[in-house]
Amino acid sequence: AQSVSQHNHHVILSEAASLELGCNYSYGGTVNLFWYVQYPGQHLQLLLKYFSGDPLVKGIKGFEAEFIKSKFSFNLRKPSVQWSDTAEYFCAVTIKAAGNKLTFGGGTRVLVKP
């Protein structure tokens, strides 16, 4: 079965710092990749997704992610974070064999200090 690993459980950084969250998945076939964000007290929202094409994907709120197939990775980045980026971030994967069933990583809790 596929699995998704997020290496950092907690990240604390200051405003204007750059953010990179790691995500690796284990599956050799066709995958779709997602990053979701959950702001405090709110439901999950899609930040960005990769289905095919350009491996560098740009999402909302200045986030981007790069799919590196050889490394089975889909790391999320933001050059300059804001206090409002404080949230929990989840990487997720769907594989064709399992339809649209999302497998989530463990999540990374990001705290941006003003």
Add this chain to the structure above:
Amino acid sequence: GAVVSQHPSRVICKSGTSVKIECRSLDFQATTMFWYRQFPKQSLMLMATSNEGSKATYEQGVEKDKFLINHASLTLSTLTVTSAHPEDSSFYICSASGLWGSEAFFGQGTRLTVV
């Protein structure tokens, strides 16, 4: 994006009673709906996958007789927690998607507290 509405957002019930949670896709036909459970400070754990008109597929360790899922139409799925116990207290989230390759949209979640 598409809208998925989950109701109720919060519910408190007594031990031994049953609670029904609804998940509706408001502006698209959801081929598949998923039910997740999220424990505090943890990731989402998939409980079951339901396709319209067929029985739900439950993940290992999830009791199908306790968590009844009905997906009667392309826009509605329900999760009924039967004979609820305090350990069933959790945050339950549904998501809905169309065909393979399409994005999944999430409901706002239901916080269930069993007292």
